[in-house]
Amino acid sequence: MPETKERKKSFTEMMIDARVASHKDATWVLFEDEKYSWSDALANIRKAANGLIDLGIKPGDRLGIMMGNSPDFLWIFFAATLLSTPSVPINTAQRGNTLKHIITDSGIKVLVVDEPILSEIEPLLGELENCPLVVSGSGKLKTATWSMEKLFDHSDGDPYVEIGNDSSSLFGILYTSGTTGPPKGVVSTGGSDAASIVPVMQAMGVNPGEVLYTALPLFHGNALGVSTFGSIVLDAQLALGRKFSASKLFDECRRFNAVEFNTLGAMVRMLLAQPPRDDDADNPVRTVLSAACSSDDWRVFEKRFGVKIVEFYGMVDSPGYLLNDSGRTGSMGKPVGATEFEIVDENDVPVKPGEVGQLIFRNPTGPATMYHGQPEATENAYKNGWFHTGDLAMRDDEGFYYYRGRAKESIRRRGENISVWEIESVLQSYPGVSEVAAFAVPSELGEDEVMAVIVPVEGSPPDLEGVGDFCKGKMADYAIPRFVEVISEIPRTETQRIAYEALRSRGVTTSTIDRIGARK
Numbered sequence: 001m002p003e004t005k006e007r008k009k010s011f012t013e014m015m016i017d018a019r020v021a022s023h024k025d026a027t028w029v030l031f032e033d034e035k036y037s038w039s040d041a042l043a044n045i046r047k048a049a050n051g052l053i054d055l056g057i058k059p060g061d062r063l064g065i066m067m068g069n070s071p072d073f074l075w076i077f078f079a080a081t082l083l084s085t086p087s088v089p090i091n092t093a094q095r096g097n098t099l100k101h102i103i104t105d106s107g108i109k110v111l112v113v114d115e116p117i118l119s120e121i122e123p124l125l126g127e128l129e130n131c132p133l134v135v136s137g138s139g140k141l142k143t144a145t146w147s148m149e150k151l152f153d154h155s156d157g158d159p160y161v162e163i164g165n166d167s168s169s170l171f172g173i174l175y176t177s178g179t180t181g182p183p184k185g186v187v188s189t190g191g192s193d194a195a196s197i198v199p200v201m202q203a204m205g206v207n208p209g210e211v212l213y214t215a216l217p218l219f220h221g222n223a224l225g226v227s228t229f230g231s232i233v234l235d236a237q238l239a240l241g242r243k244f245s246a247s248k249l250f251d252e253c254r255r256f257n258a259v260e261f262n263t264l265g266a267m268v269r270m271l272l273a274q275p276p277r278d279d280d281a282d283n284p285v286r287t288v289l290s291a292a293c294s295s296d297d298w299r300v301f302e303k304r305f306g307v308k309i310v311e312f313y314g315m316v317d318s319p320g321y322l323l324n325d326s327g328r329t330g331s332m333g334k335p336v337g338a339t340e341f342e343i344v345d346e347n348d349v350p351v352k353p354g355e356v357g358q359l360i361f362r363n364p365t366g367p368a369t370m371y372h373g374q375p376e377a378t379e380n381a382y383k384n385g386w387f388h389t390g391d392l393a394m395r396d397d398e399g400f401y402y403y404r405g406r407a408k409e410s411i412r413r414r415g416e417n418i419s420v421w422e423i424e425s426v427l428q429s430y431p432g433v434s435e436v437a438a439f440a441v442p443s444e445l446g447e448d449e450v451m452a453v454i455v456p457v458e459g460s461p462p463d464l465e466g467v468g469d470f471c472k473g474k475m476a477d478y479a480i481p482r483f484v485e486v487i488s489e490i491p492r493t494e495t496q497r498i499a500y501e502a503l504r505s506r507g508v509t510t511s512t513i514d515r516i517g518a519r520k
Contacts, residue, residue, distance in 0.1 A: 010081045015232050016042055028231070030211065030239040030256050031071050041075070043156035048079035050154035055133060055146060057110050059084035059161055062172065064108035064132060065219070066090040066117055069242050072148065073218045074228065076112050083161055086172025088185075089219035092117055093494055100124055101182045105373060106173050108132045112151075118143060173372055174221060174316050185372035186317050196321050196337025201230040203310045203325045204260045205287040208235040213258035215241030215249065217494050221316040222262055226289070244496065246270040250283050250305065262289045265496040266435065268297050272304070273434060281306035292403060295330030296428060313401070318369045318387040320361040322401050331400040332393070338364045341401065343393050348384055356404050356419070359393040360386040392419055409500050411440040411448045411479075418450065418479045420500070426474045427452055427481075432462030437490050439503045441483060451483035451512070453503065455490055462486070464513050485512040 009017070016038065019028070024039035036044070057063065063080045065087055067073045080087040088106045090099070092114070099121065103111070113121070115137025122143045125131050131143070139147030175183040206212045212234075214227035231238035239256035241249075249271065253261060263271075268290060281304065288307050291314075302309055313322035313332040322341065324333025335341045342350055343357040351357040362385055371377045381388055392404040405421035412418070423438035430436075435455040440448035456462055464484045471480040491499040508514075 012078065012081055012229070012232065016045075016078070019232070019235060026209065027237050029071050029074065030237060032242075034071065036071055041071075044071070044075040044152065045078045045082065046156045046159060047152045047154045048075045049082040049159040050157070051146075051151040052079060052083060052085070052110065053159055053161070054154060055110060055135070055151070057083065057085055060086075061109035062086050062088055062106050064088045064090055064103065064106070064111040064113075066092055066094075066111065066113040067218075068092055068114055069215065069218050069223075069240055071240070072152075074240075075152075077218070077224070080172065082159055086187075088173045088175070089224070090175070091219050091494055092217070095121065096124065098183060100128065102175050102185075103128065103132065104130075105182070106175075106185055110135065112136070112148075115141065115144075176316055184317075184374060184377060186369050187372050189368060189370055196319065196339055197225070197229075197314070198233065199336040200289070200312050200314070200321050200323055201226065201233050203287075203312070203323055204230060204234070204289050205308075205310075206230075206234050206236045206260050209237065210260075211237040211239050211256050211258040212260040213239040213241065213253050213256055214262055215244040215252070216262060216264065217243075220495050221314075222264060222291070222495070226314075227262055246274055250280070250285070253285050254283055257284050259284055260287045260289065261285065262291075263293070264291050265498070266292075266490075266492070267496050268293045268301050268309075269435065270496070272297055272301055276304070280304050283307075293330075294425070294428065296425075298329040313403070315389060315391075317381065317389075318361075318363075318367075320363065320387065324400070328400050331396075331402050333401065334399050335361070340364075342386065343395055343401075348386070353395050353397050356392055356394045358407055359389045359391045359401070361389070362386045392421070406500075409439070411438070411450055413443070413448050413450060414478050416476070416478045418476070422475055423450065423452060423471075423479055423481060426471055427454070427467070430454075430462055430467065430470050432457050432460045434458075435490050437498045437500070437503055438481060439500050441504070441507050449483060450479060450481045451485070451503075451508065452481040453485050453487045453490065455488065456486055465515075468515055482516050483508055483512050483514055485509065 019038040020042050025037050027035050028038045028041050029036040063085050065076055077087055088108055090102055109132055111132040112135045118136040118141055125143050133145040134143050135146045135151050136144045173185040173187055175185050212231055214223045216223040218224055239258050241252055285307050288309050290309050290311050293309055293311055298309055311324040311332055320339040321336050322332040323336045324331045339361050341361045344350055344360055345357050367382045390407050392407055394402045394404055405419040409420050410417050420438040424436050427436045433454050434457045438452045441451045443449040454462055467484050468480055491502040493499050
């Protein structure tokens with residue numbers, strides 16, 4: 001071995017080292033019936049790092065991780081930080097051209113993938129001109145270069161690398177879902193207000209040694225950046241679930257004695273939709289860190305399950321956080337850290353309190369991220385030095401921010417722009433409605449028509465003929481849905497957000513009621 005140089009350690013690795021030094025045998029990760037101490041974790045991370053070195057990966061190479069939730073995901077992810085190897089977590093549901101784009105766009109050198117997924121994507125990998133080296137399961141599939149067992153069958157000694165780590169970011173490249181084109185890879189430029197996430201973690205209310213739980217996917221920023229990294233910062237235990245299940249979540253929290261979990265999108269409503277139980281409030285959870293909790297559900301959820309909701313706002317594309325730990329129902333909160341927030345019109349002119357506009361923010365040190373290989377997209381996102389979120393929001397007189405939907409999900413009808421939020425928030429209270437989603441469909445007159453799909457309350461289907469009368473006076477007339485349909489399930493992403501593109505592609509069907517056409 002050549003003469004070693006002192007390896008510059010990332011902030012995350014230094015924190016794990018500190019936990020090992022002070023209480024190495026204390027439990028960090030819980031998964032099903034498995035327990036891993038801080039020293040177990042560090043040993044597995046180093047084994048994976050030394051395995052990757054043996055496989056030929058070098059600092060600067062990119063490591064793809066396409067795995068479901070498991071401790072192995074964590075060991076491999078943190079191994080990449082030891083080697084100055086940017087990781088590329090990939091949504092396990094990705095297939096076809098989108099997956100091909102992510103692999104080729106990021107320049108992945110090694111892809112670690114669960115074996116069932118590999119069996120599905122092998123044909124696609126065979127189409128690639130530069131197929132990455134593959135680590136998967138038993139390694140018996142023809143594409144697999146190594147097995148997972150072989151990767152971890154290495155020394156747990158401190159890995160040798162020739163150059164120091166770039167410790168500016170916990171993540172390598174995280175791909176966001178593309179709305180008007182292929183997914184964009186988000187890369188940290190090191191100019192972030194990184195400390196602003198700490199108040200969000202502290203608001204989780206987890207004390208050292210206590211347990212926080214997540215079943216959100218590790219390829220997503222919430223599970224990695226908030227729950228996993230949060231457990232390190234807070235010196236807490238991390239209970240990891242395989243996949244979110246509304247029927248099992250609180251039982252999982254009871255099993256692990258978890259005092260906190262995170263929710264996204266419709267998860268709060270999905271939990272409320274579960275049949276009531278006598279022991280609903282008999283659980284160890286104190287805090288639920290939520291993103292996008294409806295004001296209608298807020299107090300109902302807190303009372304039923306005996307928890308406190310803390311709402312926050314953040315996004316993968318750029319660091320900047322709003323936090324509401326005051327209990328102001330429906331609000332995303334106020335800015336934390338040194339990041340400035342503003343709400344502007346289409347000309348980037350700030351709007352008055354109470355008016356809806358686009359939410360923008362800026363970090364004190366300048367742009368914190370860039371889109372990999374897309375300088376024009378980066379320039380557009382950071383127009384005038386402010387990051388443009390694409391989210392619509394409103395601020396009240398006291399400085400609290402409120403989410404009002406995605407600008408790109410807005411509907412344009414008869415020359416008017418309509419937020420899907422304003423439709424969904426009204427229809428959610430219509431008798432017989434369990435869930436609702438509104439979206440644009442083509443109009444024979446040009447622009448859009450408004451369509452809404454409704455998941456009915458079990459045993460109590462809604463009267464679709466009465467939708468128009470119900471909406472009258474509760475929203476602008478031009479926003480009242482023309483098309484309505486009852487469906488069994490609203491399509492969602494892996495993070496339980498409504499998959500609007502899938503609904504738009506589905507469009508009007510033979511089961512759709514055309515309220516205007518029926519009157520002609």
